[in-house]
Amino acid sequence: MKNVEIGKVYRHFKGNYYFVENIGKHSETGENVVIYKHLYSSDDPDGSYIWVRPENMFIEKIDPNKKGNITGQSYRFELVENLSKDYTN
Numbered sequence: 001m002k003n004v005e006i007g008k009v010y011r012h013f014k015g016n017y018y019f020v021e022n023i024g025k026h027s028e029t030g031e032n033v034v035i036y037k038h039l040y041s042s043d044d045p046d047g048s049y050i051w052v053r054p055e056n057m058f059i060e061k062i063d064p065n066k067k068g069n070i071t072g073q074s075y076r077f078e079l080v081e082n083l084s085k086d087y088t089n
Contacts, residue, residue, distance in 0.1 A: 002079075004034050004055055010077040013062060013069045016040075017080065023055065034058040 004010075010018050017039040024033045032055035038044050057076065064072050071078075 004058055004077075005079065009039065009080040010036070011071060011073070011080050012077055013066065013071055013073050013075075015070050018051070018077065021050065024052070026054070031055070 004020055004023060006020055006022055008020055010020060012018060018036045019039055020034060020036045022035045024035050025031070026033055033052050034055050036051050036053070037049060038051075060076050061074060062069065062076050064074055
């Protein structure tokens, strides 16, 4: 998978969509972290939560048959090229 792109929408394998705000650095380890937020979540309807995840975990390869993988995708988060299919319903 390519590097994470700032300002783009990604879909999690469980179906939710996220907007990548930025890439940061962990102050202790120096590893890259992805800074992102939900486009919509019933747990965060106003989108006020900011999430942080290590970049290597954000782009990690997963089993398409992994439990909860409703999209069948091969990576934890995948760049959304178009939004023609709604996985959130």
